[in-house]
Amino acid sequence: MNILIEKARIWTNDSELGLIENGFVLLQDNLIAQVGRMEELPQNLAERAQIIAGHGQLLLPGFVCAHTHLYSALARGMALSGVAPQSFTDILAQIWWRLDKALDKESIYYSALIGGLELIRNGVTTVIDHHASPNAIRGSLAEIKKALVGELGLRSCLCYEISDRDGPERAMEGIAENIEFFDSTAQDELLSALIGLHASFSLSDRTFAQLRQALGGREVGFHIHLAEGPEDQEDSLTQYGKRVAARLNDLGILGPRTILAHGIHLDEQEQELIAQAGAILVHNPQSNMNNAVGIADIPALLRKGILVGLGNDGFGYEMLSDLRAMFLVHKLVQHDPQAMSLAQAHQVFFRNNYEIARRLFGVKLGSIRPGYRADLILVDYKAPTPLDEANFMGHLLFGLAGNLEVRTTIVNGRVLMREREMCGIDEQQAYREAREATRRLWGRIE
Ligand SMILES: [Zn+2]
Numbered sequence: 001m002n003i004l005i006e007k008a009r010i011w012t013n014d015s016e017l018g019l020i021e022n023g024f025v026l027l028q029d030n031l032i033a034q035v036g037r038m039e040e041l042p043q044n045l046a047e048r049a050q051i052i053a054g055h056g057q058l059l060l061p062g063f064v065c066a067h068t069h070l071y072s073a074l075a076r077g078m079a080l081s082g083v084a085p086q087s088f089t090d091i092l093a094q095i096w097w098r099l100d101k102a103l104d105k106e107s108i109y110y111s112a113l114i115g116g117l118e119l120i121r122n123g124v125t126t127v128i129d130h131h132a133s134p135n136a137i138r139g140s141l142a143e144i145k146k147a148l149v150g151e152l153g154l155r156s157c158l159c160y161e162i163s164d165r166d167g168p169e170r171a172m173e174g175i176a177e178n179i180e181f182f183d184s185t186a187q188d189e190l191l192s193a194l195i196g197l198h199a200s201f202s203l204s205d206r207t208f209a210q211l212r213q214a215l216g217g218r219e220v221g222f223h224i225h226l227a228e229g230p231e232d233q234e235d236s237l238t239q240y241g242k243r244v245a246a247r248l249n250d251l252g253i254l255g256p257r258t259i260l261a262h263g264i265h266l267d268e269q270e271q272e273l274i275a276q277a278g279a280i281l282v283h284n285p286q287s288n289m290n291n292a293v294g295i296a297d298i299p300a301l302l303r304k305g306i307l308v309g310l311g312n313d314g315f316g317y318e319m320l321s322d323l324r325a326m327f328l329v330h331k332l333v334q335h336d337p338q339a340m341s342l343a344q345a346h347q348v349f350f351r352n353n354y355e356i357a358r359r360l361f362g363v364k365l366g367s368i369r370p371g372y373r374a375d376l377i378l379v380d381y382k383a384p385t386p387l388d389e390a391n392f393m394g395h396l397l398f399g400l401a402g403n404l405e406v407r408t409t410i411v412n413g414r415v416l417m418r419e420r421e422m423c424g425i426d427e428q429q430a431y432r433e434a435r436e437a438t439r440r441l442w443g444r445i446e
Contacts, residue, residue: 003027008054012368018389027374030413062125062375064353067282067311070115088229102444103133110434112147118317123377123406126155137173141181159196192360197224201235221257228262245270285325287313320401342393378408
């Protein structure tokens with residue numbers, strides 16, 4: 001069935017089409033087929049389509065979250081004893097490595113389901129997740145897939161974080177989980193897989209060699225944390241006599257399908273290496289602030305031509321809050337109100353994030369024009385001042401961010417939420433079951 005979205009204010013994210021004040025979009029299967037002004041709407045289109053009335057709402061491309069951890073979805077309000085972190089390593093050891101060890105298949109499933117529901121509610125249509133559950137490794141990605149893709153219909157790129165922190169057996173299990181899942185994703189357009197790695201400081205050369213052997217000739221991308229805290233550099237320099245990006249480069253990890261999360265403590269040479277390799281760097285400003293790990297020099301990385309995207313590292317679900325945090329924090333740390341421009345914010349969120357998704361899923365996303373995948377959101381927004389193509393980013397950052405009212409979310413031509421109601425899933429029941437699963441999860445944390 002075709003879908004016709006009528007009478008919407010369409011921000012196409014396309015320089016030719018611009019902003020269409022009172023427009024329509026026709027979806028055929030999973031594609032955008034026609035876009036135009038209401039007065040150009042062919043008469044017979046409406047008869048053969050399911051109609052979604054736009055009511056003057058803003059129609060935007062769905063958002064991409066380029067790095068997250070949905071396993072943290074059930075951590076909200078969690079109060080653990082003995083948490084008084086002095087460093088980034090303490091934050092991992094005192095909070096996240098205690099939570100992830102307590103995860104079982106049930107809590108993995110509900111973490112993904114609740115995380116996915118919150119993403120849909122906030123207009124995120126593509127999610128790139130990085131998962132860890134050391135006591136339930138095998139089959140964990142299938143649970144996440146079942147929730148995100150099977151139950152909800154989100155475009156999802158998954159991986160399991162391989163790490164030596166729980167011994168060589170768990171590292172081997174992590175390798176097997178990634179490869180088995182990678183091999184299973186070929187036929188599904190909503191699904192993509194990377195090979196997950198925790199971080200250089202928790203991975204020995206031996207584990208990398210075993211991974212390389214297990215991968216055989218597969219062409220893969222990787223998803224790894226890079227220089228999030230100073231510990232990653234200290235470990236690499238002490239153990240391998242080189243800086244961490246150089247180590248990953250020598251190990252063959254850097255490449256155009258590899259996501260490097262954070263990249264905070266990098267020197268000039270490492271930035272050059274990343275640029276030359278064409279690797280992706282994903283910025284997570286709110287998480288960086290919360291963990292007090294510092295902030296990557298994003299304006300400099302952009303000037304070097306690195307494909308910088310935006311994620312949230314599991315810190316909430318509303319990506320515009322991260323976009324606004326990015327827009328603000330670089331001005332603050334550089335004491336320069338010009339440090340980040342609206343054009344750079346647009347580049348990261350509305351160009352680079354979709355280029356990252358294109359590399360991982362092999363489909364065109366992020367513009368509302370014929371031939372692109374139908375990943376769209378309708379947003380309630382009353383503009384108190386004139387809104388046009390030129391000032392859209394101002395409205396987004398100072399009006400919509402932190403105040404986002406997504407009413408309808410469509411992924412791959414399928415309506416996942418309509419007028420705030422989730423389609424095909426009992427949301428109340430999902431939250432009720434998640435709370436019960438969370439009680440059991442919290443009870444297992446040591
Ligand atoms: Zn992360």
